[in-house]
Amino acid sequence: MDRVLDKIVAITGAARGLGRSHAVRLAEEGADIIALDVCEEPSTTGYAGASPSDLDETARLVEKAGRHVVTRQVDVRDRAALERAFGEAVAELGGLDVVIPNAGISPLDPEAPVAAFTDAVDINLVGTINTVHAALPHLREHASVILTGSVAGLMPRYDGANGVGHGAAGYAVSKHMVAEYGERLAVRLAPSGTRVNVLHPTNAPTELLKNPTAYRNFRRDLENPTAEDVEQVFQYLHGMPIAYLDMADVSHAVVFFASDESRYITGAQLKIDAGLIGKLDAGFNPMA
Numbered sequence: 001m002d003r004v005l006d007k008i009v010a011i012t013g014a015a016r017g018l019g020r021s022h023a024v025r026l027a028e029e030g031a032d033i034i035a036l037d038v039c040e041e042p043s044t045t046g047y048a049g050a051s052p053s054d055l056d057e058t059a060r061l062v063e064k065a066g067r068h069v070v071t072r073q074v075d076v077r078d079r080a081a082l083e084r085a086f087g088e089a090v091a092e093l094g095g096l097d098v099v100i101p102n103a104g105i106s107p108l109d110p111e112a113p114v115a116a117f118t119d120a121v122d123i124n125l126v127g128t129i130n131t132v133h134a135a136l137p138h139l140r141e142h143a144s145v146i147l148t149g150s151v152a153g154l155m156p157r158y159d160g161a162n163g164v165g166h167g168a169a170g171y172a173v174s175k176h177m178v179a180e181y182g183e184r185l186a187v188r189l190a191p192s193g194t195r196v197n198v199l200h201p202t203n204a205p206t207e208l209l210k211n212p213t214a215y216r217n218f219r220r221d222l223e224n225p226t227a228e229d230v231e232q233v234f235q236y237l238h239g240m241p242i243a244y245l246d247m248a249d250v251s252h253a254v255v256f257f258a259s260d261e262s263r264y265i266t267g268a269q270l271k272i273d274a275g276l277i278g279k280l281d282a283g284f285n286p287m288a
Contacts, residue, residue: 003259005030008093010086012036012076012131013103015050017206018148020058021247022100022254027065029255034089034096035059036082037103038075042123044116044167046109046213068093076103076127082134096138098258100146101131104174106208107167108217120170125177132185142193146257147182149200150175151273155280168217175200179269186267195266197257202273203234205244239275 009026013019014035023033035058041049055071062069070092072085090096104124107116132145139145153175179198186196203209210227218233219225231243250272256262257270271277 001028002030003255003261004098007031007097007258008034008090008095009098009100009258010034010036010089010096010131010135011100011102012074012127013050014058014071015039015054016058017050017208018201018204018247018250019100019102020054020061021251022102023058023069024061024065025248025251025255026098026258027062027067027069029259030067031098031258032068032093033062033070034086034093035062035069035071036074036076036085037071039073040075042105042107042119044107044109044112044119045105046107046112047207047211076101076130077122079130079134082130086134086138090138095140096135096143097140098144098146099132099135099139100148100254100258101128102148103127103131104148104208105167106171106214108165108171108214109167110165110217110220112165112167114166116165116167117170120167121174124171124174125181128178129181139194142260142263143195144258144262145182145185145189145194145196146254147178147196147198149178149182149198149269151200151202151271151276153177153179154200154269154271154273154277165217182269183267190266195257195262195264197262197265197268197270199250199253199257200269200271200273200277201245201250202238202276203244204247204250206247209244237276237279238273239279242274245272245274 015037234243
């Protein structure tokens with residue numbers, strides 16, 4: 001307990017999913033939370049967005065853990081709005097030690113328009129950059145920037161294979177570029193003592209994958225695939241016999257990188273992938 005005692009952590013996409021999991025886990029370890037989320041439904045995703053009540057529930061859970069929380073509804077594509085949100089929240093809580101750009105979408109409908117590609121890049125990549133750059137002026141000494149990548153960002157390009165749609169291609173390129181951005185930013189910030197690391201999870205049971213559009217994308221051989229049908233494919237992809245991580249598996253890594261336990265680790269690309277990338281490196285073709 002208390003691994004991040006009295007640190008102040010900002011998280012985007014905090015209303016539900018991994019963002020909420022990170023917020024609650026960090027609060028349990030002693031952090032105060034700045035919880036940011038747009039609480040709207042992107043038009044190209046094929047699944048429902050978070051709601052203001054979802055963000056309220058995250059705040060309730062943080063307070064239940066005995067910590068302070070500030071919430072703001074803000075679109076990560078809007079740098080000026082992020083700057084205002086950080087300024088207000090930092091003034092209220094007294095500082096900023098960790099920033100976690102977690103907001104992201106995964107538009108998997110292969111029939112979606114090109115806007116699905118641009119939305120994925122704008123939110124997942126540009127939103128990450130906007131969040132970090134808006135937070136940098138507020139970060140205190142020995143701060144930590146924890147970027148949200150994906151195993152998709154460590155795979156070879158697949159955006160022209162087997163009818164991959166615009167949204168999936170945009171998701172992949174955004175995560176490839178987040179990985180590169182994290183490596184380069186780590187070099188720039190190292191002299192100041194601020195560290196930058198990238199987490200690359202495999203499938204987590206969030207709304208991004210637990211929806212009918214995603215099921216149809218991964219099981220195009222079936223007319224009305226179920227969650228169980230998709231889990232067969234996901235388990236096949238991994239080296240270990242699982243379909244999904246638990247969200248806590250990613251949040252545990254977040255706590256480590258937020259804590260002083262990782263004070264000299266920067267520029268890392270941490271796979272939390274149940275052996276997926278190793279299986280690829282051994283010659284497995286996920287598109288076959």
